[in-house]
Amino acid sequence: MLQLPPLSVYIHLPWCVAKCPYCDFNSHALQGQVPEQAYVDALLADLELELPRVWGRTVHSVFLGGGTPSLFSGQAIDRLLAGVRAQLNLAPGAEITMEANPGAVEHDRFESYRAAGVNRISLGVQSFDDLQLKKLGRIHGRAEARQAIEAVRGAGFDNFNIDLMWALPEQSVEQALDDVEQALSFEPPHLSHYQLTIEPNTVFAARPPALPEEELAWEMQEKCGDLLLGAGFQPYEISAWSRPGRESRHNLNYWRFGDYIGIGAGAHGKITLPAESRVVRLRRKLVPHSYLAAVENASFIAEQHDVSAEDLVFEYFLNRLRLAEAIPFAEFEALTGVAREQLQRPLEEATRLGLVSVDENQIHRTGRGHQYLNDLQGLFLPRGGSER
Ligand SMILES: C[S@@+](CC[C@H](N)C(=O)[O-])C[C@H]1O[C@@H](n2cnc3c(N)ncnc32)[C@H](O)[C@@H]1O
Ligand code: SF4
Structure with a gap:
């Protein structure tokens, strides 16, 4: 029987000064x-349609x-x-994070974001090395990065x-x-420490740097x-490090398979509907221009589907195994x-490979399971390695 997990809200602001390679x-x-006026109108109209x-x-x-939310005033x-608060029941002390780029923060903006209710800033520094920042196509140098942190x-x-x-070109x-x-x-x-990956359809994919x-x-x-x-930092997730109690609550909710x-x-959205025994995934229109135009006929959603039981199992482990917690x-x-009995085969295989240990109540990812996370996650694929 499906139960309701905690709910969070992600708001995408898609513009940047320049596209990083x-x-x-x-x-x-x-x-x-x-x-910004038209986009905030569209966001609030979109949110209202989601309420039911x-x-x-x-x-x-x-x-x-x-994107770069700090381009917004x-x-x-x-x-x-204010619109989000008016439409939704925000828990007291709810974490409200905003991403910012050190090259795109005007003077005094952080004060105004704080006054608006933002209580956590995530700053895209990437490196403190001017040469690296240049190779990464960043619009800021070391000095701006340091100033931005001080301003926060x-x-x-x-x-x-x-x-x-990290693992930057020739680093x-x-x-x-x-x-x-x-x-x-x-x-x-909190510190997010991401290994640079070469993603398809990027400039780096077309012209790979020497990693x-x-x-x-x-x-x-x-x-x-x-x-x-x-x-004193703890690696509570593959790339996320925090001081105790300072984990990103929002990201934890994704990794714990929340809504x-x-x-x-x-x-992207994910909503559980227990009365109908369904979990729904939704995606909004991708191109900012089409998203903005969708306000005319309230057609923000580009894709919507129920997640099958098999996919739910895989998606659950894909997210959940990223976390260190059992x-x-x-x-x-x-x-x-x-039912947990459905996990017998992949868990037996994962245990045999030393990727997890299992007791009566929980599954523990081992150090080896951390190192070979992709293999471990793959065992939960529908009809995947484990023939579940
Ligand atoms: C959506 S960006 C948000 C911050 C803001 N747009 C900026 O770049 O300053 C989130 C973070 O993902 C990381 N990231 C983006 N592309 C990556 C890649 N190909 N490999 C590893 N990390 C990446 C960067 O550290 C970036 O700050
Ligand atoms: S890394 Fe950040 S600033 Fe660079 S293009 Fe992506 S979202 Fe924009």
Whole structure:
């Protein structure tokens, strides 16, 4: 029997100053001004149409992602969040995160975002090395990155995240360590540490840069990890490190297979409907221009489908195995509606390979399971490696 998980809201703001060569997010280089008035109108109209699917539910977190949300003025963010609050039941103290690019934050903007109700900033620093930033096509240098972090702190945000990437073109272990050290000097409560991946249909895919060899990348991960552990950070997810209690509540909800409303161009949503024994996935129109035009006939949704039981099992483990915390069988059953007995084959195989250990109540990912996460996740594929 399906049960309702916590609900969060993702809002996609799709414009950037320039498109970075490694990025495959639904983000578009801005031509002229951000149409913020029209876009906020569209977002709020979109949200209103979503309400019947989530009547009576409390929202635990909101995430303004992109793209570069910091291209929007404080006034626009204020109107957006006021609209969200008016339409939805936001839990007291709900986490409200906004992504910002150090190259696209006007003076005093952080104060206005805070006044609008944003209580967590996620800053896309990527590296503190000017040459690397240039190779990554970033619109900011080291100095702007440092100033932006100071501005976030100065505006009174005690909760913030720094995004760093590692295994960058021709990067040495020392350089990767230096980036982490510089980030730590600002005492962030949270650090996202992503290995640079070459995504299809990006400039880097067409003209791949020289990335560090696998062994060197492994050494970087190990040594950066040791540095972070030594500084009191916990790796609660594959790429997410935080001080105790400062995990991203919003991202935790994704990884724990919670529900989320997704509004804005290309945003994804997942909503559980227990009375109908269904889990629905939705996607909004991808192209900002089409999304904006959808306001005319209330047609924001481009795709909607029920998730099959088999896919629910795979998607649950795809997300959930990213987290370090153990997986209670009771949680699996509540969020997928599938009985634990259905897991016998993949779990036996995963145990045999040393990727998990299983007790009466929960599944534990082992160190090996962390290292070979893709293989572990693959065991839960419908008719996959395990012939479940
Ligand atoms: C949607 S971006 C948000 C921040 C903002 N747009 C910026 O770049 O400053 C989220 C983060 O994903 C990471 N990211 C994007 N593309 C990546 C890639 N190909 N490999 C690894 N990390 C990536 C970057 O660290 C980036 O800050
Ligand atoms: S600024 Fe962020 S979202 Fe925009 S293109 Fe660069 S990485 Fe992608």
